[in-house]
Structure formats: C-alpha cells, structure tokens
Amino acid sequence: MSNDKIIHAIPYVLPALPYADNALGPVISAQTIGFHYGKHHKGYVDNLNKLVAGTEFADLPLEKIVAETAAKTDKTAIFNNAAQTWNHTFYWRSLRPKGGGAPPAALKHAIEASFGTVDACKKELATAATTQFGSGWAWLVMDGGMLKVVKTGNAGVPTTTGMKPLLTIDVWEHAYYLDYQNRRADYVKAVLDGLVNWSFAAENFGS
Numbered sequence: 084m085s086n087d088k089i090i091h092a093i094p095y096v097l098p099a100l101p102y103a104d105n106a107l108g109p110v111i112s113a114q115t116i117g118f119h120y121g122k123h124h125k126g127y128v129d130n131l132n133k134l135v136a137g138t139e140f141a142d143l144p145l146e147k148i149v150a151e152t153a154a155k156t157d158k159t160a161i162f163n164n165a166a167q168t169w170n171h172t173f174y175w176r177s178l179r180p181k182g183g184g185a186p187p188a189a190l191k192h193a194i195e196a197s198f199g200t201v202d203a204c205k206k207e208l209a210t211a212a213t214t215q216f217g218s219g220w221a222w223l224v225m226d227g228g229m230l231k232v233v234k235t236g237n238a239g240v241p242t243t244t245g246m247k248p249l250l251t252i253d254v255w256e257h258a259y260y261l262d263y264q265n266r267r268a269d270y271v272k273a274v275l276d277g278l279v280n281w282s283f284a285a286e287n288f289g290s
C-alpha cells in the first residue's frame with residue numbers, strides 16, 4: 084500500500100456496545116453478543132476498511148457510502164459491509180437491558196395513530212421479523228409522516244428507499260441461533276417484550 088493510500092484511508096471503528104456483553108441476558112446471552120458483536124459486527128467493519136482503502140469512498144461518512152453504493156452491482160461488497168456496519172450499530176441501540184414496556188408519550192401517540200395500539204405495532208414487527216425469508220431485518224420506520232413496519236433482506240437499509248428507521252430487529256441466524264436454535268419467533272417475542280428500546284425509537288422519531 085502506498086503512503087498516499089495510508090494518509091487517505093480513515094478507518095471506520097467498531098462503536099462500543101452501549102451496555103455490558105451480559106446485560107441483555109437472559110433474552111440474549113453474553114455468548115451470542117460475543118460472536119455477534121465481537122466477530123460479525125467487527126468483521127463488517129474490518130472488511131469495510133479493507134474494501135474502501137484508497138478508493139473514493141475512503142473519506143465518506145458511513146451513511147454516504149451506504150447511499151452511494153446501494154443498488155450498484157459493481158459496489159455490492161462495499162454496500163454490504165457498510166450497510167451491515169450501520170445496521171448493527173443501530174440494532175445494538177435498538178435494544179436495552181430491561182427494555183420493552185410503554186413507549187414515551189409522543190411516540191406512543193404516533194404508534195396509535197398508525198397501528199391502533201402499541202400491541203398491534205409489536206405484532207406487525209413480529210410478523211415482519213418471522214416472515215422475512217432467510218437473513219434480514221425488521222424495522223419500525225417513518226415514511227411520509229406515518230409509521231410503518233418494513234422488512235429488508237440481507238444488508239438492506241430503509242434509508243436507501245427514503246424511509247427513516249426508528250428501530251430494528253436483526254433476524255440473521257447469528258442473532259439468535261446460539262440461544263434459540265431455529266426458534267426465531269421466540270427470539271423476536273422475547274426481544275419485543277423485554278429488550279426493545281422505545282426511548283431510542285422516540286429519539287429517532289423526534290429528530
């Protein structure tokens with residue numbers, strides 16, 4: 084690698100987890116976090132740094148890389164690793180120890196306007212999470228002033244189709260297999276009831 088590339092390659096960093104690796108137990112074990120954060124999320128960051136070093140993407144904010152490589156068939160590897168880096172950082176913040184419960188008032192009212200009840204919203208999230216075929220993500224998003232639930236496959240991100248994510252659930256097998264084996268629905272229910280971070284969703288809603 085030339086000096087020029089070293090100077091221009093600003094490494095993306097793996098953000099610190101917002102809690103201890105055993106703080107989401109028993110819903111998500113420290114062992115799962117160890118692999119999911121320590122191997123998978125770190126792997127996406129490391130791959131991204133290798134892929135963008137010395138390219139026109141090396142100095143760009145992560146969100147911009149995701150936006151500029153989406154749907155470009157010759158940039159798939161960069162998109163996948165950039166998007167997965169972003170998605171995982173967003174996922175960790177979508178969870179919190181002793182989460183669940185009722186959303187903050189302004190978000191709760193918006194959820195009720197769009198879904199009828201918070202339980203109906205949770206049910207749509209669970210359905211999206213369990214019906215996503217193969218790897219992907221379930222999201223609560225804002226789209227045209229209304230809240231919606233959408234799902235994306237593989238590394239897909241709702242921002243690339245103009246939607247604003249409020250929270251997400253990772254439904255790649257690596258998110259739950261050690262704790263739940265193939266019981267994705269049990270993982271999703273446990274996350275929605277016990278870990279979902281409505282305060283984070285409310286921050287995104289209000290920003």
Ligand SMILES: [Fe+2]
Pocket residue numbers: 119123171253255257258
């Ligand atoms: Fe993941």
